[in-house]
Amino acid sequence: MTKMIWYVLSPLIALVVGILLMGLSRKLLARIHWRVGPPILQPVIDLIRFLSQKSASHGFLFDSGLILSLAGSLVLTLFLPLGQYTPMSGSGGLLVILYVMLLGPLGIAFSSGGAANPYASIGISRKLMLAMGYELPLLLIVLTVMTGYRTISIVEVVRIQQAQGWAIATFPLLLSALAYILILPAILGMRPFEVVGAAQEISSGPVVEFGGPHLALSTLQHALTTYIGLSLFVNLMLGGGSNPVFFLLKMLVVFVLCLCVHAVFPRFRVDQAIRYLWRWPALVAMAGLVLTVLMGG
Amino acid sequence: MTFLNEYAFYIGAFGLILIGLLTILLRHHLIKLIIGLSIMETGINLFLIAIGYISRGTAPIFPVDGGAGTVMVDPVPQALVLTAIVIGVAVLAMALGMAIRLHGHYGTLDMRRIKELKW
Amino acid sequence: MTGVEIILAAAFAGALLTWFIGRTSSTAGSAFAVAVLLALTALVALLHGRVYETVFYRGFLGLPMSLRTDSLSWFFAMATTVLAALSGIFSLSYMKDRKNTGFFNTMLLLVNAAMLGVVFSGDLLSFFIFWEIMSWSTFLLISFNRGQGVNAGLKYIVMSLVGSMAMLVGIGWLLGAFGTLNIARLSELIPSASGGHQLVLLLLFGIAFGIKNAVMPLHTWLPDAYTEAPSPFTAVLSGMLTRMGIFGFLLILYVMAGAARVLHSPGSTVPTYNVVLAWLGAVTIVVPTFIAMLQNDAKRLLAWHGIGQGGYMILGMAFGTGMGLAGGIFHTLNHAIYIVLLFMSVGAVQHRTGGVRDLNSLGGLARKMPVAFIGALMGISGLIGVPLTNGFVSKWMIYRTLILGGAPFLAFAALIGSWGTILSVYKFLHNVFLGQLPSKYENVRSSPVSMKIPILVLSFAILLFGILPGLPLKVIDGIVVSFGLPSLDVSLWGIASEAGTLNTVNLFAALAVGVLVVLAFVRILGRSERVGQDSNYSAGCGVPRDRYNYTARYYDPLFRMISPYLKDFFSTLYDGLARGIGSLCEAVRMIYTGYVSSYVMYILLFISAMIFIHLTWNPW
Amino acid sequence: MDRNQLVKWLESPAKMGHKYSLHAVYFCTGCGIIEVPPSITARWDAERFGVLPSASPRHANLFLITGYVSVKTLRAIIQTYDQMPEPKYAVGFGSCPINGGMYWDSYNTIKHLDKYIPIDGWIAGCMPRPEAIFVAVTHLWTLIDKDMADGYKRYRKHYAAYRANQEKALPGLDWPPLFPLEGSE
């Protein structure tokens, strides 16, 4: 029965946490800028406003892509351990997670492709290029973890870490964790990798045509993406959590760290971003994989 | 000297063949080439005859009385040579005929200039 | 006559009859061709579960030619006929207003018949004969479109001949060594051959099958051929014909060399061969996938993916555990389904836009051609391996095998290939169907019914096999078991094995609920009004439609980085080789100078050289 | 958050949402834009009021026209306003949009912006300081509370007249009417 509850609870917690993190980020960013900043619940106010507005739709694809994207992100939260709870632990493990992670960006991509806005197209092309950039090290990292622990199940990964110590604290995986930290801002879409939704150049990119409820959905999706990115890192590298509270605390710490980077950096051009991502993080991650294989992982 | 005596025909024959071949190789004029062919054929005919020749043999005709003891040259090469001569003449005639026609087309019989078909 | 013989006879007779019917009326010919293909599908379906071998012809040089059917043959034959039938239906309207429809139909049927012959042949001689018929009829079809197709066809047939000749040597050697070409007999005899001999044999056959399957250094024929062939035939070519290479590899590695040898004898050369093959497969995944990103021609882009996806099959098959093998075979089927679908969608677009397939000049056709768009969407989803499409399941199986089999680098190649795929196929989808609709395509009509049917059927198949992968996997499990490998734990919804399970129905249910929740949420709260594509924010200016389509140089920043490294090195190499041979030939023919004395000199030189050699060294 | 606010939130969340989430499109038509960067950065920090610059009119509900409006920019202004989702508020910033300001006799400047799109409020001055923006925002809050910020409703109601004015100022208007012209006046 408790298991069934978590089928509902996981996505809800993810949503709430994601939105709160967004609010936190705005507040924290303001404080770092020496501003007062909005209330921490400002994203909720925004969401209420979006939902009460009337939006323009560019057709079926425009709507359905967004829905698919949000649904995909919601489903993904079911695969990620939240503390000791993982609603869908037996459906394919990390490989499925990697692939379901695609649904979010792809849905947005279809949707904004359907909008026929050139800014959106540019944003999507940047998003995909950036994804290509960080997926290369990310895949190496995930493979290292899977090879190191000899399992493709994320639940197993968390269990083994809780028994044997965090991945970030064991030697070859340390490198992977390092690489992961280096690419985490890119996964979360933060500066210096904020090339996708570059408001100043391409009018916030993929979401340019979303208004009203559409924008609300995409904001929710963004919140979920943040949650998922952090959750994956915590689960893979920081040993997950023995219960949800610890888990969320770890997420918070990681997020604040990322935020500090976000606050003080300008951003890369997309090619600079890829060049960076394919150089240092990929090298470190590759070193981690090679060492893991050599050490008989 | 005995060598010469014994092989005179062969030397002559191959000499003629070589002369013919050299003519073919070194001359450019079609008529001269044909002449070379003729010389070569003559040489070959001589060679064939020489094979069947026995020193001081008589013509290979069996006299009525059986002619025991008479040494005759081998008749077969002579038969061959007859055929070969006929063939040679046929080829020669044909070659000359064609040379005339060729001259009509090219206005020359210099084989260095009749080189449209190559490669 | 047994079932297989009837099928083959019907296939070849059908091809012949199509020609004669097509002479009288091209419409009747096309209809007849489709009827034959459908009938063949039914006949092949009837063959399910039968395993036997029958000698059908003794008249060839004293070697009995036989046909054989088992689960492997049936699986490939079924896929072949179904896809050919769908392509046939598709071609009904595609070829309608073109010249030489009769020829096209005949050749399509002939190719299909030859492919059936290849999969059903019970000895290597008939295998080779059908293989060659397949090759030359393919050549004629690739050249069919004229223009660049002529060069593509020539490239194809020359490379194909290289493969065939290698295979011929292999067959000749087998015949010399064992005195039989029967596959069943050979599978008993080959293990007794020495390792070196086996390696040579595998190399020779590997060249043939590698060329057909476009494994990386031997792939250069494929992009041109796929691009230039008529779209319905490109579908057949990409779907099953190219994958006859996979069938061949399965035949030599698992049927003839034997799975037990492939997997469990560390000393022999076969496993090494496997490893090399697997690495080739990995290279074949990565490089073509990235090259595909650079393409601006819809069919060419898909063609490069055809190469890349072939790498997955090779990888899964060569790695060789039960699940990898099943994944490889399943991927063959899945790839066939979605690539056929994609080429059909492109074909439909070409049909309606007047042959345009340049990605930079299309756009926004999703509104005009919804069915083609659905086809393309499902197709690229399968190609990427989006969960709940068929491609996901087979890729999952391959990844799992590689990761748990201790080959993370191969797995990395496979995974990064998938991510590269996303980029290029999204570009394909976006530039053809999404974005602004150029005004010249304002009046494009939806695709004709005979194109819609196969597209919808295949789209459905992608979802069906993605949600219930057990349907085909049961058959594939039978194949794996017949190779002597342990059975997989297949259920209708996926795979439950010792480490890591896959449950697609679960996933489907979750996603469906997710979509429903979001949909309900949106329905309650959302009120939106439709606006046209002109109502787009572009800094407050109106959208000048034809100049405002962001399609050209879609991934330019990335290209500037990677394109210097993505030269198709082997293509250049082979072209250079061909040019070199050409100039060598030009040089060689200079010995015929045209000067008669030199000719005579050759004769005399020959004679005198021989005599000289004889007198000097006396070698004879 | 005091009790009053909470009651208001519960009564009409949409209205409160609009009040405290004013995402603004700054239309940089003239010199007025110079005052906007200080207002949104650390010195004055508009975000504490929930005012946030927005990149796309689709996201925004506040339209700030900062400076004189030439005939050329009028096109863009009208289109941008049309693309904003309702409810939406337009505010004229500085004297130029009000009556042409120092460009009152220019042949190429739009003198009365509210003939072309409905304006919910004006900020007078040449230039108004950033504080004036915040005053305007608080005024807008009051108007929203009292349902008086109804420019978008007026636009819909009198669309025919607005459209006629727009067509007069912009010969060869090339986009279709936003609303059906028959129903409006």
Place this chain on the structure above:
Amino acid sequence: MVNPVLLLAVPMGLAFTVPVIERITGRVSRWVPVAAMLFNLVLCVRLIPAVLEGPVIVQLGGFVPPFGINLYVGPLGLFFAGLIALAGLVISVYSLTYIRTGPLARYHMLYILLLVGATGVALTGDLFNLFVFFEILCISSYALVAYNGDRAGLESSVKYLIQGSVGSSMLLVGIGMLYGIFGTLNMADIARSVGMVDQGVLFVPLIFMLGGLGVEAAIFPMNAWLPDAHSSAPSSISAVLSGIAIEVGLYAVARMVFTVFGISDLFLFLAFLGVLTLLIGEMCAFAQSNIKRMLAYSSIGQIGLILFALAVASGVTVTGGLFQFVNHTFSKGLLFLSAGYLIYRSGSMEISSLQGMGRRMPLTSLAFTVGSFSLVGLPPFAGFPGKFLIVRGALERGGTVIVVLTGLVLLCTILEGAYFFRVVQALYFREGISGGSGERAPAAAAVAMILLMMLILALGAYPQFAETFLRSAASDLMGAVEHVGSVL
């Protein structure tokens, strides 16, 4: 039993009646070659059962071998006679309409004489007779090459004549030497006593004969006449020359090497020579843009292939080589015949000018396609069994050198494929000038081409039929001892 002499006597007699008949009625004379070849064909078929039991030896003039001149009709000889008759028949049907201008009677007479010469070479058991028949063949072909009387024809004919005469002379020298050594000209007799003579001595006449016959057989350094002659002769004559004349030359070489001399030391060298010929031929053909010249070079290549097959000298390869003889006769015949009308209609021999002919002349283009597919060795055409047998036999035979040579042979096949497919593409898949319809080949040519196509297909689908006969022919060729036994 019918007397095999009729195979020679009747056509020769008919040949000389042609001018007479032409005097009487001009319309019948062109049917004479058809009749002659039909007669030969029927005769060959009737001879098959007898020959399969044992070779038929015919003594001319009543002298017993080795003293008299004899005909030796073994399976091999009969096979060649039959092949010549069949090909001759088909090509003479083609000539009915193809040859329209010029001295028609002489054409038909020379045509029959050429075939008689070829048949004689195939059947004779006597070295000098071999020479004579060879000369008949050569002289008639010199004349026929120049039949059109144009620049190219005459030039090539003269060159052919010079080289051919030199070759014949070499042959004659060789024969003379042999006679000097053995004192006999009967092949069987020579074969019997070949073991008693020092091999070194034997070698010189062999070289001379190889050189002489090599000219006619177009083996590599001696084949320069071939591309000229084949490309400038009328197409029907090209077909005969390619399909029959050079094959007969090769047959004579094989006869010398296998039956008469039986020197197995030379085989490897001949295999080399074969592959070299093949390489040179295919490479030159690859570089051609003139279609008839390309076909001519391709003939060189095929001769090389067959020489290689014969020189590997295992039962299978020799059978394969003989099969390839058949295939080459039919395919190259078909190619030349179809090319003849293609050239006739397009007015040029350049491949580029044949573009789009597939639409204008469907049947002729189809014939060309079938011929080229068959020649490349694609199943289900006749070329495949031959090539398969050769590869199979060569690999069975083993040995590094042979395997490498086999690899080269297959490489050449690829080259061959490349240039033939190029032409096929030009015919069908390149846009050419769109001419009017109704440019079909005339009925006689169509009949000839369809006949050849059906033969090619039948042979490709059911090679067993020919193979049984060819296997006995192959053992006839290789079994020198049996040969001697049966003749003497």
